[in-house]
Amino acid sequence: MARDGSPIVEILAIFAIVFVLQYLAALFNLAVLAGLFVLQPPIESSPWTAVTSVYAHANLSHLVSNSVAFVLFGWPVARATSRAKFHAFFLATGAVAGVSQIVVTGALASAPLVPATPTAGVLGASGAVFALLGYLLAANRLSTSLGGVVSVPRWVTAIVFVIVAGFVTVATGAPGVALVAHFTGLLFGLVAGWFRVLRV
Template sequence: MPSLRDSPTAVTLALLAGVFAVQQVVGLVGPARGLFALSPPLFSRPWTLVTSVYAHASLPHLLANAVGLALAGAIVERRASRARFHAFFVSTGGLAGVSQVSVAGLIGPFVPGMVSHVSVLGASGAVFALFGYLLAANRLTDTLVGGFELPARVQLGLAALVAATITLATANPGVALVAHFTGLLLGALAGRVHLLRPA
């Protein structure tokens, strides 16, 4: 059995806890959210493309994402190299955050269920991407979908419909719905091509 140090899920969980601890220390001096949260203009603080994925607004927020990461990550990591797992986690989380901030900036904070400000923190977009990957990169899905020859646009539309349905079914007030949808969709698309499978 591999050690926890070799598990990309365990390493990511440790990173989430470490960043949260740093947030608490920084918060003693002043507001920490601005240093870690992704907000417009997107490239004014480029490091937040990464820090926003690992930072969390509260301990319950961190714990909820940690549970999801532990469940999905433990399965996905079995079929992925450590480098691919980490790259997938941070890139899907960053893209989910960018989509959340962009859509919230265009539509505004008065969309039901959307976060009330145009900034985002948390690993939920990346965690949803892991779940999307699991949904799309398994034998049952390969058998069901592989039996039909559907045009790429139809496949994308079906993936978006499934992602929207799951996002709405798991929605709670104040969550980043656009980030969850984006993560699920990115994960499902990556899963269909088995992106994380080692070369």
């Protein structure tokens, strides 16, 4: 396992740098710079924001809460995998979670008889943080030990993952929270943990 740097410290540093850039963009009213960080529809008009939005945050409390959860759930995962795999997992799950939030809420808003509004924009690491939580839940020693003793059909496992992801998402929901992104991140993390994709 590579120990050539801490992905936790590196990602926290990226959070801080991006937050400073966001602050400067707001302070000097730099619309061009501000548009680099928020993932919003139509996604194809600024596809890079699927990446940059993962490291951006709406305000200081958003940054702090995501950073604390990131350290809490990310630290054990980072210790069990390589630096490159951790970064790739964090970025991929965060981007997929953000894109899913935009796509699903956009689809719901255009559906007849569904009182929903499309997401104006998404930013933050919470989708990736929920993926780290899901990975921890599914890939820890207790889960893998039970999986070796008790034979459970894959379809039952899939249903349990969806129920757990739904329950945790609803339990952590609040106004303005990207629930679809949280659900997607957690579900991807559970599946990745089940298959132990970060194993080295």
